[in-house]
Amino acid sequence: MHDSIEALTQRICAFRDARDWKQFHSPKELAVAITAEAGELLQHFVWQSNAQSEERAVVHREEIASEMADIAILLLEFAEVVGIPLGDAVAAKLERNESRYPADKAFGSNKKYNEL
Amino acid sequence: MHDSIEALTQRICAFRDARDWKQFHSPKELAVAITAEAGELLQHFVWQSNAQSEERAVVHREEIASEMADIAILLLEFAEVVGIPLGDAVAAKLERNESRYPADKAFGSNKKYNEL
C-alpha cells in the first residue's frame, strides 16, 4: 500500500531526475500536461450519462486507473516544483470549503458557494 | 503535516457526505470538475514563458496552492468513487513508466515513449 504523499513524490522526482527531465518540467509545462491528462480521463465519459459513467469505470478499470495515476503523478511533481506540500494545500482548502459551504446551507444543493 | 492519502480521502468524503453531495458526484461529474479545475490552473500560465511561469508560481502562490488543492481533492474523491486506491495506481504507473522510458534511452529527451 502506497499511502504517503511524500514517499510517492520522492519516487516521482527520482524518476524524473534519472532522466534529466527537470529542464522540461516548469510549472507551466506541468500544468499543460495535467490538463491534457485530465482531458484524457474526461474523454472516457463524453456523451455518457452518469449511470453509464459508473459502468464504464468498472469495465475500463485499468485505463481509468492509468489516467488517474497520470494526473496524480504530474500534480505531485507540480507541488514539489512550486514548493507547496500538496497535503497541506488540500487540508487548507478543505477548511476554506467548510466555511464556504456550511453543511446546513449546502445540504443537497449543487450550487456554487457564491450562489448559495 | 498532511501526508496520508487515506486520511485526506476520508476527510474529503466526510465533507461530501455531510452535505449529501454523493448524488452529484458520479465518475463523470468528477472528471468534468477535475478538467475544469485543471483549466483554472492552466489559465495562470497562458502566453507565459517557462521562466515567467516560475515567477508566477511564487507571486501567485496562494491561488496556485488553491488550484492544486481543488484538483487533488476531486482526484482523491474520484479514486474513492471508482474504488481504485490512488497511491497504488501511482505506484503501478511509475513501474510501467520505468519500462516505457528506460533511463538511458529517455535521458534528456522530451519524446513520448512510442516515439523514442
Next chain:
Amino acid sequence: MHDSIEALTQRICAFRDARDWKQFHSPKELAVAITAEAGELLQHFVWQSNAQSEERAVVHREEIASEMADIAILLLEFAEVVGIPLGDAVAAKLERNESRYPADKAFGSNKKYNEL
C-alpha cells in the same frame, strides 16, 4: 452578420499583428489557450444537470457568448498559423463522420464509432 470564416480570420490576424503578438502564438501556445478557454466554458456547467445547463445558458448568455468567442478566435488563429483552412477541415471531418456513424446504426445511440 459575420458569417465568413476568412473575413473573421483576417480581422483576428490583423488584431494580433497590430500588437506584435505572433511571437507568442505558436501552435502549442494557441492549443494551450484554447484548452484554458474551453475550461472556462466548462466551468459554467460543473455539477449542473443537463436541464440546469440549458437554463444557465440563458441566464448567463453574455458570459457564455464571451467564452464561445474566445475559443473561436483562438481556433481561427490556430488554423491560420498551421495553414489549414478551418472550414475545409470541418467539411472533411463531417464526411468522415458520415461513414463512421451511419445514420441507421448510430440513430439514438451515444456510443463511439469504434463501439457501435
Next chain:
Amino acid sequence: MHDSIEALTQRICAFRDARDWKQFHSPKELAVAITAEAGELLQHFVWQSNAQSEERAVVHREEIASEMADIAILLLEFAEVVGIPLGDAVAAKLERNESRYPADKAFGSNKKYNEL
C-alpha cells in the same frame, strides 16, 4: 471552399438530427466534449518547445486538422444550441479586445489586460 459559418452549422445540425442526437447534446454535454477535444489537440504539444510544435503541426497535419475540426464542429453546434450566432459573438469580442488591449499599450507584451 467552405467559408460560411451558417452553412457549416446547418450541415452539422442536419448530421445530428439524422441520428437523433439532440437528446444528448445539452449545452453542458457540448462543453464537456469541446474540452475533451481541446485536450486531444493539446496532447500533441505536451513537453514540446514552441519550435517543435511548429514542426509537429506540419508532420502530423492530418491529425491536427482532425482535432481542429472536432472542436469547431462542437463549437458551431454549441452556438446553435444556445442560440448565439458564433460569428457575431466573435465580432463583439474582438471589439471588446480592441479596448481591453490598446495596440500601443499591448504592443509586444504577453500580459493580460488587467495586468497591462
